[in-house]
Amino acid sequence: SCRNNCMIDQLPDDILIAILSRMGVEEAVRTSVLSSRWRYLWKHTSIYNSETLEFDDMYTDTGTKMDETKFKDLVNHVLKSHQGPLVESFIIRYGNVRDRSIDIDKWIYFAMRKEVESFELNFSSCDVWLDFGYKFPEFLLSHSSCSTPSFQFLRSLVLVEVDIEDEVVRYFLDSCYHIEEVCIIGSNTTKNVEVVGRSPFLRELEISECWNMQSIKISAKYIFCLTYQGSEISLQIERTPMFFELALGGEFCESFIYEPNKHSSYSFQLKNLALILQAEFPFGRERTIAPADLPRLHALERLELNIESQVGRSLLFFTSLIKASPRLREFRIQVNVFTAKLHSYSPRIRIMMPFPEVSTVESNGVDHKNLKVVTMVGYCGCASEEDFLVQLSKMAEQSLEKIVIDTNCDYYLNTDWVMYRVTEEEWEKPIENNKQKNTTMTRFHAKIHAEKLASSIASKIKFLIT
């Protein structure tokens, strides 16, 4: 217990408000019941005037996932009590949504009323089966005019797991004069997206994991960057003098490599390219033959590959992309190899690899003049990685300055060993009780192996091994 002079009420309001500001919103509001002096103190904490509001049910003060109703109560409370006239950035990450509540409609209306510039509504959930399909409320936009709230100051829009109709996408692209960035992930109702240059500042567009997509058509003066991950679509890009950056993933990514003619209207002007190539199983097609034509990447300066592979599978095919990019300066490859875990799930699953195995001979005869930096992430010390790096150092003998080898990979998250130079048969055998076999090695050994490799390659190339 406490002596008489231990009275918090002796402190002035601004100090009490400073103390309340260090509590969670819920805790601060609860102090209103202490006494009449405390009734409205919480209202003066900074969140109710803040121009940036961010709510995330996964990363709460306590570090635990917030209860669904509580999260909704919290957001509703803060929005209701918010006094600032404007909110610049409004972010909601809510993975626990389970109903089509009208609360969310109200949050969107709040964003319009406070004239947000940056708006993110992110319902991505760890549990895909709980996906409840929140549909972006079209009716909020259809009545908006100059005198009623609208998204007229919006610069950045991010919608994740929100079903958004093509008409609504068009509204954002055509009616929001200031829009710079639009990112739509996991919408089931988006099919055809058209950017026709009505929004002069649009620079970045991302459409990912929208499985009903059919087409993207872009004809916009200032568009700079496109990210698309998903199934095959018709992609039309024209009259885009500033279009320099492309990131592709999913099935469509293969089209870029295997059907280069389909992409020739814009591939020649790309400066940055990122490709995410995933193996498919048990369906999908296997790529065993290298394509006859190469993409035309005359302006490409940076190439980033993120590929799924198997231990020991030759990576030499990717030298063809470097060959197709005479001005390439920086090349980064991240190799994600399948772990034993996947095999224990079903050892007989046939994995369809997204790229063919080619021999050294096929990638010979290239004399690259500009490649300066090569980075390999996920290096585990197998022969195919070594062959690939040796081949690159030969291809760019004149220009290559630095090779970065990063031995960090997902493997070590679960176990501290990594499969090493195993044969196919050995690979198929289940691993027993994490017992280290002769065929396994640690990250430490991967580093030693990388250092050995470094000393065997021409000495003027600088190696950085982590």
Place this chain on the structure above:
Amino acid sequence: MAAETGTPTTLTLKSNDDELFSVAESAAILSVTIRNMVEDGCAGGVIPLDNVDGKTLASVITYMNGISAIPADEEKKKSYRDKFLSDKDFETLADMVLAANYLNMSCLMDAVSAKIAQVMEKKSVGWVRRKFGIENDYTPEEEAAVKEEHKWTFEGVETDDDN
């Protein structure tokens, strides 16, 4: 100035109960209030701090010396602050938060406010009133109305029947 002579400058601080303290300028200027006085050239003689008593000022100076001896390492600074505040009772914390506010020392202000907030969090209303000597001037009806207004904040919190 200190750099020119090669010896660290020492400041003399005076509490409101006329105690005098010597402290290195480099540590004392953690207080923006003191830093401003130094920059305005008031540091020649004694710096009077009219809103801080000797006991609290001694404690604040201990903190100033301790934290400024730690190089730029947020982790270590944080653990020093935690340790520094761990054995302080509420009366001391209240004096410190007032002093930190007056001296404009944001890092101490943050740490002490957070410490007091932490004591209040997750506790029942009755417990907080008793612990911090808050007199409840609500009528039972008023109190019930306030509680009803913010009902969601009381879910899952222990209730007490002796308030």
